[in-house]
Amino acid sequence: MYPKYDVIVVGAGHAGCEAANAAAKMGSKVLLITMNMNTIAQMSCNPAMGGVAKGQIVREIDALGGMSGIISDKSMIQFRMLNKSKGPAMWSPRTQNDRMRFAEEWRLALERNPNVDFWQEMVTGITYKDGKATGVKTGMGIEFEAKAVILTSGTFLNGVIHIGEKQFGGGRTGEHAAKGITEQLVQLGFEAGRMKTGTPPRVDGRSLDYSKMEEQKGDEQPEKFSFSNETTPLKEQRSCFITYTNPEVHETLEKGFDRSPMFNGRIQGIGPRYCPSIEDKINRFAERNRHQIFVEPEGWETVEIYVNGFSTSLPEDIQYEAIRKIEGFENVRMFRPGYAIEYDYFPPTQLGLTLETKLVENLFFAGQINGTTGYEEAACQGLVAGINAHRKIQDEEKFTLSRSEAYIGVLIDDLINKGTNEPYRMFTSRAEHRILLRQDNADLRLTERGYNIGLATEERLAQTKEKQRQLNLLINDLHQKKVDPDLANPMLESHQTAAIQHRTTLNKLVKRPQLEIMNLREINEELATYFDKYDRQIIEAADIHIKYEDY
Structure with missing residues (x-):
């Protein structure tokens, strides 16, 4: 009676939405199950996306073909680039968002995809056979069949809300806790733990x-x-x-x-x-x-x-x-x-790099169920789980990101190898390759990979290649073009940096911490006209590249 699906996603928070979108965009028939259709993509805590290290993750999701960046842009009410007083590797974009518009834009995006179906109900367990997930069962006794299942249950698993001496079951204020899933998974041999988070008035x-x-x-x-x-x-x-x-x-x-x-x-x-x-x-x-x-x-x-x-x-x-x-x-x-909320999680050392569980094949976990905290951390896990659920049932190669490729790679590697006994949050200090993993170059790092798996569009790939072409051209010109001391020194003195004695290439001036490429426009009209040809994004990327190229 009910359709069979390729992928079922349980929970429609940040992880669930990215998982459903990714699998559906790549061609899987997806069922997204949520306890309340009116709370899809709810910003349960603060109405903001990004921040230190988190902004880099949002850009990486976008570069791969995920939706969090686009949804954030469509619903933002303020934009700030944090850490501008530090080096460019630390710069982190952050948006303040319209909570209701954010949720609305996510729902619209999912509804536009014909491969996504929705069902409003509580899931009480998974169905499985011969060590493989085969679907889910709901509180009303309905069983939906699927080739893969992704659990993105957030804070809902046996959630308990605390306000002073009052405590009551709930996954979020005004919403029921999810019962049955933890108990079933523990019976199957999974280890579970308990975490807490809170929210202000x-x-x-x-x-x-x-x-x-x-x-x-x-x-x-x-x-x-x-x-x-x-x-x-x-x-x-x-x-x-x-x-x-x-x-x-x-x-x-x-x-x-x-x-x-x-x-x-x-x-x-x-x-x-x-x-x-x-x-x-x-x-x-x-x-x-x-x-x-x-x-x-x-x-x-x-x-x-x-x-x-x-x-x-x-x-x-x-x-x-x-x-x-x-x-x-x-x-x-x-x-x-x-209020504070306590909820169940499953130590992520029970997962592989694809976020598939080791105990049950074709069962994936993403988001707070893995012990993380934060919208961005959840969203990127959902993206990776959605990609891999689709690829697994198509018998395609696993999709993983290394620590040197992306903050997403750092996060997943930390989770599955080190585990976590407290809510895991991403920081720039966790990434040993952070000088390479900047917010400005996420597209250059990852869009081709997103395109190769059928997630990023051909248009996005062409746009990225054009950006790379212009960037290479500008960087090459800065290494070739020279300027005489009598032309450059008035500009250098005005920016309180040492005068030059000999004819010098422009890239050597850009390396100085007091200067950036746009300051070179002050040297003469010819340079001003030359730099005006380039988009601000290209100029900023070239500036950062030159400052870091010796490292």
């Missing part, structure tokens, strides 16, 4: 006094994530704001520590080290009298605000009392309190 932006906060605007010349021509940079942006906690806030929060599930032993799961709750920060860094709070709008049209830096599972009355003592929040109205 959401508040009414109309009740805040922004005059008491520091405005954080987007970049003056905003860029975008996707290398494709499908999206364009923002013409207008929404600001975020910065404020701080204070000793009075901390004292109020401490009053609730005896009712905190973190301190009274009710929460057993391990939380993310690099995204601690406000009570954890106060407890661990008692010497600090303030902590930074980022005030982030949830979209273009909504007044809802995400209070970044104030993640908490303290009782709601304590949350309300404490948040009102933050500067600018004196009259705040809370929409919903923060």
